[in-house]
């Protein structure tokens with residue numbers, strides 16, 4: 297299979313199952329116009345996040361890695377009107393674009409965007425006493441092992457932890473790969489495997505975003 301074929305099949309399912317949406321489409325357009333990298337999840341993957349949050353019955357969501365707010369909007373739409381999504385972003389320009397996109401989607405009352413390095417904002421969030429029904433990890437991959445530890449601190453039994461980009465074009469199987477993102481994801485996967493408080497799996501994905509994958513874990517014990 298080629299990238300062209302993956303993209304065509306992705307488009308086929310997007311056209312069938314993910315109808316055009318003014319707020320989501322605008323979020324992608326304004327992000328591109330502002331020069332943000334196109335590291336957002338694809339429409340099909342955004343819909344998957346929405347469905348997982350709905351299946352979970354999530355009322356509180358934490359996202360690590362906002363970019364222009366595309367996945368934020370998908371996830372926030374799964375929440376009830378009194379739900380809460382906290383999303384963490386280190387880059388002020390990304391945060392500014394995301395703020396506008398979240399407002400345009402009518403989600404400002406639900407979404408709380410915290411600007412700063414996630415490893416600095418996570419302790420504040422813990423100090424505020426938050427716990428989350430779903431945590432989506434999608435920021436700098438070298439810090440994934442730390443993000444998993446924070447996700448566990450901020451979870452309860454039954455919380456869902458999802459991490460994007462855990463396959464990295466297949467490079468994840470190469471122990472000698474010198475890319476810090478590959479090494480971060482490998483350590484994250486190994487931690488997931490050895491962590492007695494979670495039950496986890498990982499799914500490879502292909503599509504318009506190339507070849508990668510999601511790890512999904514449920515917290516199985518009280519924290």
Ligand code: SAM
Pocket residue numbers: 335336337360361362363364365366367368384385386387390412413414415434435436439
């Ligand atoms: N979740 C977004 C989506 O699907 O629409 C994509 C997020 S993008 C892959 C990763 C984002 O994480 C970037 O906007 C980047 O600036 C941010 N980021 C990278 N390192 C970070 C850190 N240490 N703390 C907080 N955000 C960080």
